[in-house]
Amino acid sequence: MIYYSNLQACLMFIKDRNIAYMAVEGFLESGKVKDLMQKTVELCLKQKVHYLLIDSSRLEVVKTDDIRWIVMEIYPLLRQTSLKKVGYVRSQNVFGQVSLEKLLPKNTTKEIKFFSTLELAESWLLDDNSKDGLKAC
16 A cells, blocks of 8 residues: 655555555655655554654655654654664765765664565565664665
């Protein structure tokens, strides 16, 4: 089911796999970042999502103020969810990569890992035997 969508971002949930997919493209305005992240928390809480796959391969950059807001406002809420693993598809843009690195929280019980393709990220997320992810969300 598509949970949230605009011209630059989409959030959907596949119930039988308990996985949420987020795709972002280009440069997101602050209002759209906030809408997307609030909807992500809402979805994770409502559906008890275990896995989140973020396709940031076309992400250009996240503004510093938005990064700060996500870390201060959204991450505490995500800690209250059932999320176990978060897989990212790396941005092809160096500024997008730097933005994602700044978004990695320091203390967490969640696993996070970066991948070059959507398929690799999904495979890792759905492999319950995986224990080698970086802790970061």
